[in-house]
Amino acid sequence: MIEKFRKNISPPLLACVLAAVIVGYLLFVSPINGYADNGDFARVIYINGIYPLDTKNYQYTTYLTQHYGLFKYYNEHIAMLFSSQGIFVKTAVLLNKLFYSKTVFDIRFMGLVYYVFYLGAIYLLTLAVTNSNRRKNVDYVIALIVVFMFADSSLTLYFNSFFAEPVMIIAMMYITASLLLLMKKHFARSWYILAVYFLSSLALVTVKQQNAPLALSLVVVTIGIYFVYRNKLSRLLIPISCLILLESGIATYVMITDQFSNINSYQSMTRGVMLKEQDPGNSLEKGGISRQYGLLKGDIYTQTYAATSIKSKNITKDFIPKYNFAWILKYYLTHEQQFNEMLDVAARDGYLVQIKAVGDFTKKSGAKTHQQVQYFTLYGAMMKAFFPKKFAFYMTLCVVLVALYIVIFVISVKSNEMESAIKVFMVIGYTTMVIGTFITAVVGDGDADLAKHLLMVPLSLNLIFLQIISDVLHHNFWHPSREGEY
Numbered sequence: 001m002i003e004k005f006r007k008n009i010s011p012p013l014l015a016c017v018l019a020a021v022i023v024g025y026l027l028f029v030s031p032i033n034g035y036a037d038n039g040d041f042a043r044v045i046y047i048n049g050i051y052p053l054d055t056k057n058y059q060y061t062t063y064l065t066q067h068y069g070l071f072k073y074y075n076e077h078i079a080m081l082f083s084s085q086g087i088f089v090k091t092a093v094l095l096n097k098l099f100y101s102k103t104v105f106d107i108r109f110m111g112l113v114y115y116v117f118y119l120g121a122i123y124l125l126t127l128a129v130t131n132s133n134r135r136k137n138v139d140y141v142i143a144l145i146v147v148f149m150f151a152d153s154s155l156t157l158y159f160n161s162f163f164a165e166p167v168m169i170i171a172m173m174y175i176t177a178s179l180l181l182l183m184k185k186h187f188a189r190s191w192y193i194l195a196v197y198f199l200s201s202l203a204l205v206t207v208k209q210q211n212a213p214l215a216l217s218l219v220v221v222t223i224g225i226y227f228v229y230r231n232k233l234s235r236l237l238i239p240i241s242c243l244i245l246l247e248s249g250i251a252t253y254v255m256i257t258d259q260f261s262n263i264n265s266y267q268s269m270t271r272g273v274m275l276k277e278q279d280p281g282n283s284l285e286k287g288g289i290s291r292q293y294g295l296l297k298g299d300i301y302t303q304t305y306a307a308t309s310i311k312s313k314n315i316t317k318d319f320i321p322k323y324n325f326a327w328i329l330k331y332y333l334t335h336e337q338q339f340n341e342m343l344d345v346a347a348r349d350g351y352l353v354q355i356k357a358v359g360d361f362t363k364k365s366g367a368k369t370h371q372q373v374q375y376f377t378l379y380g381a382m383m384k385a386f387f388p389k390k391f392a393f394y395m396t397l398c399v400v401l402v403a404l405y406i407v408i409f410v411i412s413v414k415s416n417e418m419e420s421a422i423k424v425f426m427v428i429g430y431t432t433m434v435i436g437t438f439i440t441a442v443v444g445d446g447d448a449d450l451a452k453h454l455l456m457v458p459l460s461l462n463l464i465f466l467q468i469i470s471d472v473l474h475h476n477f478w479h480p481s482r483e484g485e486y
Contacts, residue, residue: 011143015126016119018144019151022376023118026153027111027160031365033153033373034064034107034160036358041162048089050105050162061358062369064160068105070097083252084206085164088113107160114159114166121173122150124196128180129470138473145469149462153373154354154380165455167207172456174200175221176426176463182225183422183480190229197225198241205245206252210444210453213436215249217429224425227418266320268328268444277338289323328443342442343391350394350438350457351383383458391438394457398431401464411478420480423467430460 009017026033038061045051049071052058059065070093089110096109126146130139150173158165178197187193201222205215219242226238273280285291332339354377361367405427412420434457441453471477 011130011139012123012126014140015143015146016123018147019122020119022147022151023115023156023159026156026373026375027115028108031362031367032064032066032108032111032160033157033360033375034111035157035163035355035360036061036064037162038355038358044083044085044089044162044164048086048093050089050093053104059359059363063359063363063367064107064361066107066362068107070101070103070105072103083164083208084203085167085208088117088167089162110162111160114170117170118156118159118166118173121170121177122146124177124181125150125173125466128177128184129467131474142470142473146466148379149466151376152353152379153376157354157360157373163452164208165452167203168211168455169459171200171204171207172459172463175204175218176467179221179224179422179426180467182228183419185419194225194229194237198244201241201245202248205249209253210440211456212249212253213440214433214456215245217432217436218245220432221426221429224422224429227421227425266315268325269319269323273328273331289319325443332443339442340391343438344389346438346442346454347391347394348389350389350454351380351387353380353384353455353458355452394434394438397461398434401431402428408478408480412480415479417479423480427464430464433457433460 036059045068050068051071052065053067053069092109092113093105095112096105100106100109126143129146130142150169155169158169174196178193178200181187181193182190182197201218205211205218222238222242222245226234229238282291332342354372356372357370359367359370360373361371405424408420409424412418412424437454437456437460444453468477471480
């Protein structure tokens with residue numbers, strides 16, 4: 001019986017089937033689940049021809065909205081930011097028009113698009129962390145761990161929403177899977193996997209402004225590939241890929257509209273610089289800004305309400321133009337205690353993957369307002385409860401991981417196992433993502449929407465933990481490229 005199961009069900013297939021059932025039930029079986037609109041959906045829906053059907057009774061934060069309207073005529077809205085998310089949204093709209101309605105959009109089609117890409121990512125990721133040469137029981141254990149980590153509802157709830165985070169989740173899974181498969185030289189034609197890596201990296205960097213700095217981390221990751229694939233074509237394509245990633249990061253940051261940039265700038269001051277300041281007016285005055293704006297301390301901007309209009313002349317002419325990212329970073333560097341406090345505020349939410357500020361149910365389900373899904377959230381709940389909540393811990397963890405993998409790299413070089421360079425540089429790149437995400441979240445938007453802004457932290461760490469668990473169970477932690485030798 002066991003042998004028949006092994007023969008017909010591989011570990012990647014097992015993970016894919018289990019994830020399909022667990023996540024499919026969450027997204028598509030009525031009453032469906034997802035994330036309610038916190039005010040951010042407007043950045044995405046209007047430019048893609050979608051709008052709330054009942055604007056007067058539209059459920060902000062309280063309930064998930066399942067049905068939206070589709071524009072029939074000319075769409076005058078312009079994009080607030082350049083984002084790869086539009087490709088997925090437009091695909092969902094096209095499928096909705098083909099199979100459901102040309103006037104009403106069902107959020108489940110958004111979930112379906114992400115669901116298909118997600119299952120492909122689950123399959124490839126499981127394939128990458130299991131031993132493809134020997135199907136032993138340990139590979140099925142690893143497949144279950146993959147499902148336990150990445151089918152967690154706190155992640156997959158994003159699929160039934162217009163947040164950009166699903167692209168980040170799926171892209172990071174594909175990036176990691178492609179890197180590990182390249183290390184193992186699993187496929188005869190490696191350029192297929194290189195293409196997956198490059199396209200996923202582009203999608204990750206360009207999906208939102210905050211991700212622009214990730215291009216630097218991905219360049220570090222790409223260096224590892226250069227150690228392994230050193231033929232003439234690779235020597236040409238890899239540097240070109242690095243340049244394209246850097247340029248895409250710059251373009252993502254530069255092409256954002258003033259309106260969207262002003263929102264982030266506003267919150268980086270009111271929910272960041274001023275949040276822990278006893279006398280914010282005095283600090284602003286020292287920085288060349290009128291002290292009257294100290295009254296905005298703690299204010300958060302949303303599409304529906306704010307203490308003052310982000311479009312008012314006072315804000316757009318006399319407040320926001322007086323500072324920028326460099327101004328805020330300089331402020332924090334000269335107020336070290338305050339910066340540490342803000343980083344600790346962020347660290348407390350480092351593993352808060354499930355957004356607590358919005359509901360996960362539709363109104364017709366009979367759920368309470370802001371009610372949260374508890375279904376298949378054990379991994380997220382465990383990590384949130386037990387993971388240390390100090391930024392110093394994250395720093396220490398990242399330093400230890402980097403030091404550990406530098407040792408592995410030295411061992412690999414001495415053993416002529418250069419394939420391990422891919423995994424070493426992947427870990428180094430991912431740890432820079434963790435630290436960089438904390439800093440950009442705090443400097444760029446204060447403590448606003450930390451569960452979303454810090455998503456790269458648990459994503460990066462979970463993927464590192466997964467490959468460490470895989471190597472330990474396969475008995476090849478110190479020699480990652482020795483597949484199957486256990």
